[in-house]
Amino acid sequence: MNVAMCRLLGLLLLAGSCALGAGAAQAHPHVWITAISELIYAPDGSITGVRHAWTFDDMFSTYALQGIETKTKGVYSREELAPLAQTNVESLKEFAFFTFAKADGKKEKFQEPVDYFLEYKDAALTLHFTLPLKTPVKPKELALELFDPTYFVDFQLDDKNPIKLVGAPAACQLKIQRPNDGTASAQKLSEQNFLSGDNSNYGAMFANKITVDCP
Amino acid sequence: MRPTSGLAHALTIGVAAAVVVLALDSAVHVLMAQNPFGGPRPGADPQVGGIVGWLLSKQSEFYREMSSTIRAAKSDGSAVWTLLVISFAYGIFHAAGPGHGKAVISSYLVANQETARRGIVLSFASALMQSLVAVAIVGICALLLNATARTMCGAEKVIEIVSYALIAAFGARLVWTKGGGFIRALQAPQPLPSMALAAAAPHDHAGHGHDSHHHGHSHAHAHVAHHGHEHRHDDHGHDHAQAHVHDEHCGHSHGPVPTELAGPGGWRRGFGTIFAVGLRPCSGAILVLVFALAQGMFWAGIAATFVMGLGTAITVATIAVIAVSAKGLARRLSGASEGGGALIMRGLEFGAAGLVLLFGVGLLFGYIAAERVTCL
Numbered sequence: 001m002n003v004a005m006c007r008l009l010g011l012l013l014l015a016g017s018c019a020l021g022a023g024a025a026q027a028h029p030h031v032w033i034t035a036i037s038e039l040i041y042a043p044d045g046s047i048t049g050v051r052h053a054w055t056f057d058d059m060f061s062t063y064a065l066q067g068i069e070t071k072t073k074g075v076y077s078r079e080e081l082a083p084l085a086q087t088n089v090e091s092l093k094e095f096a097f098f099t100f101a102k103a104d105g106k107k108e109k110f111q112e113p114v115d116y117f118l119e120y121k122d123a124a125l126t127l128h129f130t131l132p133l134k135t136p137v138k139p140k141e142l143a144l145e146l147f148d149p150t151y152f153v154d155f156q157l158d159d160k161n162p163i164k165l166v167g168a169p170a171a172c173q174l175k176i177q178r179p180n181d182g183t184a185s186a187q188k189l190s191e192q193n194f195l196s197g198d199n200s201n202y203g204a205m206f207a208n209k210i211t212v213d214c215p
Numbered sequence: 216m217r218p219t220s221g222l223a224h225a226l227t228i229g230v231a232a233a234v235v236v237l238a239l240d241s242a243v244h245v246l247m248a249q250n251p252f253g254g255p256r257p258g259a260d261p262q263v264g265g266i267v268g269w270l271l272s273k274q275s276e277f278y279r280e281m282s283s284t285i286r287a288a289k290s291d292g293s294a295v296w297t298l299l300v301i302s303f304a305y306g307i308f309h310a311a312g313p314g315h316g317k318a319v320i321s322s323y324l325v326a327n328q329e330t331a332r333r334g335i336v337l338s339f340a341s342a343l344m345q346s347l348v349a350v351a352i353v354g355i356c357a358l359l360l361n362a363t364a365r366t367m368c369g370a371e372k373v374i375e376i377v378s379y380a381l382i383a384a385f386g387a388r389l390v391w392t393k394g395g396g397f398i399r400a401l402q403a404p405q406p407l408p409s410m411a412l413a414a415a416a417p418h419d420h421a422g423h424g425h426d427s428h429h430h431g432h433s434h435a436h437a438h439v440a441h442h443g444h445e446h447r448h449d450d451h452g453h454d455h456a457q458a459h460v461h462d463e464h465c466g467h468s469h470g471p472v473p474t475e476l477a478g479p480g481g482w483r484r485g486f487g488t489i490f491a492v493g494l495r496p497c498s499g500a501i502l503v504l505v506f507a508l509a510q511g512m513f514w515a516g517i518a519a520t521f522v523m524g525l526g527t528a529i530t531v532a533t534i535a536v537i538a539v540s541a542k543g544l545a546r547r548l549s550g551a552s553e554g555g556g557a558l559i560m561r562g563l564e565f566g567a568a569g570l571v572l573l574f575g576v577g578l579l580f581g582y583i584a585a586e587r588v589t590c591l
Contacts, residue, residue: 028274028309030498031591059282063505064591067363087365091591152589154275 029154032057035146036158039212041167042136047212049110049132050099050144051166061125064088081118081125088127089113097131098148098155103139110134140214147179147207155179157208169214177209270308277305278499281519285507288515295515302503302519306342306526309499316341316492317531319382319574321538323488325567326389328542334535337485339528344493345500346524348374350517352496353504358513364505368590371501374494375588376579381491383575389568393561400561497523498588 038051056064070080092098092113101108116129146155157163157178165174280301288294310317320341324334352370356362500520507516542563549559 028271028278030278030502030589032279057279057282058286059279059502059506060591062282062509063502064364066357066367066505066509067361084363084365088591095589150589153591 029148029151031060031153033153033155034158035155035208036162036164037144037146037210038164038166039142039144039168039210040130041165041169043167044138045169045214046136046138047103047133047142048136049130050101051115051128051130052097052099053126053128055124055126058123061120061123064125065120076118076120078117078119081120085116085118085127085129088118089116089129095148097129098146098153099131100145100147101133102143102145103137104141105143106139108133108135108137138214142212142214144210144212145204145207146210147203149203151203151206154206155208162208163210165212168212172212172214175211175213177211179206179208270311274305274308277301277308281305281503282506285503285510285512285515285519288512289510295518298515298519299522302522303526305499306523306528307530308526309497309523310342310527310530316488317534319385319492319571320488320531321535322567322570322574323385323389324535324539325542326393326564326571327484328564329539331536331539333485334539335532337488338532338535340485340489341493342524342528342531343521344489345496345527346520348494349496349500349504349520353501353508353516357505357508365590367501367505368588371496371498371588372590374496378491378495379575379578381487381494381575383572383579385487385491386568386570386572386575390565390572393565393568397558397561397565400558497527499523 034055036053036055039047040049040051042048064084065076068076068080068084070076097110097113099110101110110131111134113129113131116127119126119128146157148155157176163174163176165172281298284294284298284301288298320334320337323329324337329337352367352374356367356370500523503519503523504513504516507513507519545563546556546560549556
């Protein structure tokens, strides 16, 4: 009986992996965001918040504009887009605004977003919003990550000037680490996810990492 | 039937389910953590990573080409063909990822001793339904009602929850039925060859009329000596559980609704799977449809959606056929060993049924990350 049970369990696992394993692919993003972000500093050199400008891809921009009434067809004013911007920031809350900050290794929390609005230009929507930190911090090292853990949204930092330090002390050094391209991330995927078995944070492989060192 | 056997049945199913859950826990935990359908195998060959990355980048590539192709198709008719080719390729690659009921369909097929042919039909039918649902959502919400993306996405979420609940309910029924077969296999004394032979003798089921009254007769006959013996009563409309194990009741156990779920011949059950799986549309298809609609190319979006569904169906059907074949192989392997064969096969079916339930529950309550609609 023991032998039979062992064999049974083995077969169950085999069946499971057959049912599942053949599709070893992962989700792929449905939304692409090109991000420009600013770190806002208080006069005393502490960081008070992050200001984002996220431009959505063509397809998602069109999708998001579905059903929005405008005076002139194809022209969307900031006022006309206000309800959508409201929806966006409310929805983004569930995902922690895809923005993860650590001050000297300690996780920082953000308040509700302020100064949010949408802009429609060149067939693309850009969402502007500011995330104030719960408490301003003055760390030696600030690490900011921008990514969707579920990888429904793909974040790319803008090619030119993706990050601005607004009012930062002159000595502060900015470092940007962009996610690897497809092949490199696949390599990382096999090493980190498959072997460690921890893939709950799958999207983290596509994270944009920003670090600011202020000595 | 012993008066307590109903309770005993339920209890044993519960215990057996717990055992299976524990056994699968480590594997499933890993799968559930990210997504249940594109599960990484522990200790997988590093090459898989390359394939995953490649699939992923291909999907994204095809998907991103769709919007520009739809735009191009506005002025250049031939771009529609390009769109269809891209959509087809996208469907094939995308279905290899999470969702699209691969795991549910495959597990259902394994649990129910279904044929590869039916697996193919189920795969195509559910993909067709997914396409129809996507077109219906966008057609009704966007085209007719001019609803906002938020409303549409809300509708998608509701449909998604219903679909997952149906999968869970479906899995629960399968577990109940298959648990019965598994327990009878466990309880069955190691069958003697004569008994197995007697069981394998032709039965005349014609007079039973099981379909006309839904008492839920589960035929338990041990075909130990005859693994691979197929009860193909398609034409008669009989629903005979393949879980044929002769216990002391000689097969008439009054389970809940076993005949409604088990065995070939039940296209109705198949429809249940198609419905549960096909109900949830693909977010990608919805985005493409809305985009096409905005470009005044709704028909091209619809065509792309169905071609996408065709590609999806091909991938899902391939995986379903692999699952069915793997079970056939398991049956042959276990058939080679004496006695335990029936138990193993019943256990396999039970395990597959448990997987369907786990997927449903995991999707429903866990909101498995990669499997949920994200409304921004």
